[in-house]
Amino acid sequence: MNESESEIQARLLAQALPFMQRYENKTIVVKYGGHAMGNPELGKAFASDIALLKQSGVNPIVVHGGGPQIGAMLNKMGIESKFEGGLRVTDQKTVEIVEMVLAGSINKEIVALINQTGEWAIGLCGKDGNMVFAEKARKTIKDPDSNIERVLDLGFVGEVVEVDRTLLDLLARSEMIPVIAPVAPGRDGATYNINADTFAGAIAGALNATRLLFLTDVPGVLDKKGQLIKELSVAEAHALIADGTISGGMIPKVETCIDAIKAGVQGVVILNGKTAHSVLLEIFTEHGIGTLIVP
Numbered sequence: 001m002n003e004s005e006s007e008i009q010a011r012l013l014a015q016a017l018p019f020m021q022r023y024e025n026k027t028i029v030v031k032y033g034g035h036a037m038g039n040p041e042l043g044k045a046f047a048s049d050i051a052l053l054k055q056s057g058v059n060p061i062v063v064h065g066g067g068p069q070i071g072a073m074l075n076k077m078g079i080e081s082k083f084e085g086g087l088r089v090t091d092q093k094t095v096e097i098v099e100m101v102l103a104g105s106i107n108k109e110i111v112a113l114i115n116q117t118g119e120w121a122i123g124l125c126g127k128d129g130n131m132v133f134a135e136k137a138r139k140t141i142k143d144p145d146s147n148i149e150r151v152l153d154l155g156f157v158g159e160v161v162e163v164d165r166t167l168l169d170l171l172a173r174s175e176m177i178p179v180i181a182p183v184a185p186g187r188d189g190a191t192y193n194i195n196a197d198t199f200a201g202a203i204a205g206a207l208n209a210t211r212l213l214f215l216t217d218v219p220g221v222l223d224k225k226g227q228l229i230k231e232l233s234v235a236e237a238h239a240l241i242a243d244g245t246i247s248g249g250m251i252p253k254v255e256t257c258i259d260a261i262k263a264g265v266q267g268v269v270i271l272n273g274k275t276a277h278s279v280l281l282e283i284f285t286e287h288g289i290g291t292l293i294v295p
């Protein structure tokens, strides 16, 4: 007998119960990347997933990116955008635009989407409540021809050096869902632009999150044949980077996953943010939909 639509809905809800119980009062950090944004229907589905997590007793924290949106604004303002080692070279003018786009328009757009579901979101960046402190990123890059290491000067690109949990612990006990932009101050008074993956990893690590989800534009980590790898240990992830299976933007993402696990996050998942309701499919179903990286 074919199930009716309401029977399917009832079955799915019943199946979600053990997962709702598993994650009750647990912290789940969700990194919402700029590439996963842009489609209004997907944005609404994302917001309703986050709202449902909160309603189920989970403590969801959204950290968002906005790389393509910053690029578009810089373009509009006639400012050239350059990347080195996957990070945006950020001069004084650029960091002002980065803060305006990340902590301004994108942050408020996500807050508004969640608020429209009837839940309460609050938009923040690392500056709010002394939450995150950064310092100038020290990156080096190897010249592929000479193999000589060169120090990169990325300007106001930062690395997280300190996370203060006070505000996030307070919000976890409230109705509020934090939505955080990856901008943070330095002890030197400067404003730093931080890669959103790295920022999300630092927040999840400081909170010993149960899960850290990275919403990107591929189903997860793919093997040499392009098939989804359902689960990876830290050692296997290192091996896939070393043999070139993992390349490009996936390298810093997987490295961030490994760092987050070392910092105390129980499991990190890379999944497709372009699949509607990807967060619910990952958290509230038996096998999830992305690649789970575990210790």
Ligand SMILES: Nc1ncnc2c1ncn2[C@@H]1O[C@H](COP(=O)(O)OP(=O)(O)O)[C@@H](O)[C@H]1O
Pocket: 033, 034, 035, 036, 197, 215, 216, 217, 218, 220, 221, 222, 223, 245, 246, 247, 248, 249, 250, 251, 253
């Ligand atoms: N083994 C792999 N599995 C999946 N994606 C990979 C792999 N190796 C390289 N990639 C690339 O990494 C990209 C995701 O990284 P990135 O573009 O930086 O994500 P985001 O902008 O969402 O943070 C994918 O679109 C894909 O092109």
Ligand SMILES: CC(=O)N[C@@H](CCC(=O)OP(=O)(O)O)C(=O)O
Pocket: 032, 033, 034, 035, 064, 065, 066, 067, 068, 070, 086, 087, 088, 098, 157, 158, 182, 193, 194, 195, 196, 197
């Ligand atoms: C230093 C650095 O590169 N910062 C990023 C911050 C935004 C980001 O990381 O957004 P996605 O997750 O959408 O890529 C940038 O300026 O683009």
